[in-house]
Amino acid sequence: MASAETKRGTQVMTGADILVKSLVDHNVEVIFAYPGGCSMPMHQSLTKYGTKIRTILPRHEQGGGFAAQGIARSTGRPGVVMATSGPGATNLVTAIADAKLDSIPLIAITGQVPTGVIGTDAFQETPIVEVCRGITKHHYLVTKVDDVARVMKEAFHIATTGRPGPVLIDMPKDVQMDQCHVDWEVPMNLPGYRVKKPMAQPEQIRQIAAAIKHSKRPLLYAGGGVIGAEGAVALRKLIELTGMPITMTVMGLGLYPNDGPLSLDMLGMHGAAYANYAVRDCDLLIALGVRFDDRVTGKKEVFAQNAKIIHVDIDASEINKNKVAHIPVCSDVRYALEELNKIVEAPDDISAWVKHCKELKHKHPFHYDEHFDGILQQHAIRELSNMTQDRDTFVTVGVGQHQMWAAQFFNFRQPRHWLSSSGLGTMGFGLPSAMGVQAANPNSLVIDIDGDGSFQMNIQELATLHCEKLPVKVLLLNNQHLGMVVQWEDRFMGSNRAHTYLGPIDHEEASGIGVTEKHAIVTERYPDFVQIAKGYGCGAATVSKKSDLRAALKEMIDYPGPFVLDVSVPYQEHVLPMIPSGKSVNEMILE
Numbered sequence: 001m002a003s004a005e006t007k008r009g010t011q012v013m014t015g016a017d018i019l020v021k022s023l024v025d026h027n028v029e030v031i032f033a034y035p036g037g038c039s040m041p042m043h044q045s046l047t048k049y050g051t052k053i054r055t056i057l058p059r060h061e062q063g064g065g066f067a068a069q070g071i072a073r074s075t076g077r078p079g080v081v082m083a084t085s086g087p088g089a090t091n092l093v094t095a096i097a098d099a100k101l102d103s104i105p106l107i108a109i110t111g112q113v114p115t116g117v118i119g120t121d122a123f124q125e126t127p128i129v130e131v132c133r134g135i136t137k138h139h140y141l142v143t144k145v146d147d148v149a150r151v152m153k154e155a156f157h158i159a160t161t162g163r164p165g166p167v168l169i170d171m172p173k174d175v176q177m178d179q180c181h182v183d184w185e186v187p188m189n190l191p192g193y194r195v196k197k198p199m200a201q202p203e204q205i206r207q208i209a210a211a212i213k214h215s216k217r218p219l220l221y222a223g224g225g226v227i228g229a230e231g232a233v234a235l236r237k238l239i240e241l242t243g244m245p246i247t248m249t250v251m252g253l254g255l256y257p258n259d260g261p262l263s264l265d266m267l268g269m270h271g272a273a274y275a276n277y278a279v280r281d282c283d284l285l286i287a288l289g290v291r292f293d294d295r296v297t298g299k300k301e302v303f304a305q306n307a308k309i310i311h312v313d314i315d316a317s318e319i320n321k322n323k324v325a326h327i328p329v330c331s332d333v334r335y336a337l338e339e340l341n342k343i344v345e346a347p348d349d350i351s352a353w354v355k356h357c358k359e360l361k362h363k364h365p366f367h368y369d370e371h372f373d374g375i376l377q378q379h380a381i382r383e384l385s386n387m388t389q390d391r392d393t394f395v396t397v398g399v400g401q402h403q404m405w406a407a408q409f410f411n412f413r414q415p416r417h418w419l420s421s422s423g424l425g426t427m428g429f430g431l432p433s434a435m436g437v438q439a440a441n442p443n444s445l446v447i448d449i450d451g452d453g454s455f456q457m458n459i460q461e462l463a464t465l466h467c468e469k470l471p472v473k474v475l476l477l478n479n480q481h482l483g484m485v486v487q488w489e490d491r492f493m494g495s496n497r498a499h500t501y502l503g504p505i506d507h508e509e510a511s512g513i514g515v516t517e518k519h520a521i522v523t524e525r526y527p528d529f530v531q532i533a534k535g536y537g538c539g540a541a542t543v544s545k546k547s548d549l550r551a552a553l554k555e556m557i558d559y560p561g562p563f564v565l566d567v568s569v570p571y572q573e574h575v576l577p578m579i580p581s582g583k584s585v586n587e588m589i590l591e
């Protein structure tokens with residue numbers, strides 16, 4: 001295939017071929033890659049391996065980066081994206097930063113100008129390793145073709161072990177074209193990276209079991225780290241053995257079914273009131289694969305102030321970072337859970353506590369005005385959830401109100417089926433990540449629940465969906481505004497609208513205070529998403545009447561290709577409950 005025979009009969013390959021063959025050997029089935037002058041040799045190699053790797057051309061490198069994340073988040077295997085040097089590489093930056101904050105295994109490969117001109121401001125030169133230094137788990141500028149095989153091995157190892165994360169490989173064009181004798185057995189050279197997985201000590205496991213046994217009001221607080229460790233089964237077993245209630249972070253949704261008997265759903269700023277009250281009231285908080293993010297804790301000193309805290313995380317730097325743990329355990333979470341399940345006993349009597357949690361849930365459920373005349377975002381999401389429960393359904397989201405409502409009102413039952421840009425909060429994540437999910441899960445229903453602001457940040461990927469026959473559905477909750485920012489304007493800035501309306505501006509009116517009123521009566525909708533979607537070759541429809549919603553959802557779900565359902569929703573609705581930034585559960589806004 002890509003090899004040539006030398007006089008000595010050993011295998012000689014180009015750097016580009018070594019890189020692509022390494023992808024094949026690492027079982028990469030799909031790569032999202034956008035070509036350019038400095039990455040063309042790698043694209044030529046991709047064509048040679050076309051039967052083994054499906055190369056998908058996104059319509060923007062950021063879309064490719066999020067699509068690769070869609071593969072990683074939905075399968076647990078690393079996602080791979082490729083871009084050319086300069087602008088291609090910088091277009092990947094947001095997706096790399098996003099993967100870093102959510103601990104997603106991503107391999108980002110960039111073309112670079114030839115080694116001889118690096119540092120000369122050559123055409124399309126960007127020092128992308130320098131740009132990305134703080135947002136990667138590791139990064140390489142490969143300067144010799146002999147290094148390619150080793151770098152590829154190390155990159156996959158680093159991206160997928162310990163706390164997963166993005167690895168950048170910057171490949172100068174001459175390194176792609178140079179040839180060398182390949183040593184596929186080359187050892188890794190990572191003196192600063194501990195290969196051994198951290199494991200909880202038996203004594204630590206005994207301490208956790210004892211704390212559970214003696215607690216009166218224990219609460220599990222589980223996050224993305226449990227999903228990363230493939231620990232959902234062990235976590236559910238622990239719940240079965242102990243009867244402890246559980247709350248999840250936005251990254252942890254799906255670990256335990258939302259409709260399970262001990263679920264307290266999501267906690268945090270827009271989490272369930274009952275979850276936040278349970279954190280307030282518990283005497284033991286068992287934090288698993290979480291990082292006490294400020295959107296979860298609000299005012300840190302007050303968070304779980306009545307509880308003893310157990311914190312299990314694979315990353316030692318997370319322990320005691322935001323909140324001091326009484327029992328700190330640096331460990332692979334799944335290992336710790338499996339060891340714990342061997343000895344754990346149910347607490348002596350937590351029936352009163354479980355009853356208390358259930359009463360809180362009963363008293364403060366997620367709710368909305370079910371009698372509202374038009375379609376409310378929460379209603380559309382709940383209907384969609386009800387209509388898709390019998391199918392293997394994946395949900396991705398943009399960032400904003402729709403994201404939080406999806407987290408609140410969709411019933412998640414399995415890990416890796418809910419994809420949200422959580423740490424970085426990147427608008428534009430929903431559509432391309434859905435594209436990656438669909439490529440990796442061709443027989444599943446994949447739905448991007450999006451806002452009109454977020455959707456327009458990577459709307460060009462509708463073209464990729466059509467051309468690559470990826471039948472992603474988009475439930476577009478179109479409120480004509482940047483809804484979440486509008487909500488903050490309403491809550492904290494006297495409803496003064498500051499560039500949060502997405503329709504055409506009448507500048508004369510906009511300069512006066514009448515602008516708020518003007519938005520309220522907008523009847524002409526902009527842009528025409530149906531026409532745009534159809535222009536890209538996708539199916540599309542609008543719906544504005546509540547009585548038409550179910551039929552419209554059914555049309556979307558049943559459509560054989562990609563489809564955009566543009567749903568008219570009001571912009572005045574607020575996501576509640578809400579614990580304002582830096583405030584505590586005592587200041588939670590309920591109504």
Ligand SMILES: Cc1ncc(C[n+]2csc(CCOP(=O)(O)OP(=O)(O)O)c2C)c(N)n1
Nearest residue numbers: 400401402425427451452453454482483484
């Ligand atoms: C790339 C990016 N730019 C800006 C923001 C700030 N931001 C957070 S939510 C939001 C509004 C999102 O609007 P939309 O996607 O329409 O969703 P909605 O809140 O209306 O549901 C903005 C601008 C962001 N999170 N990401």
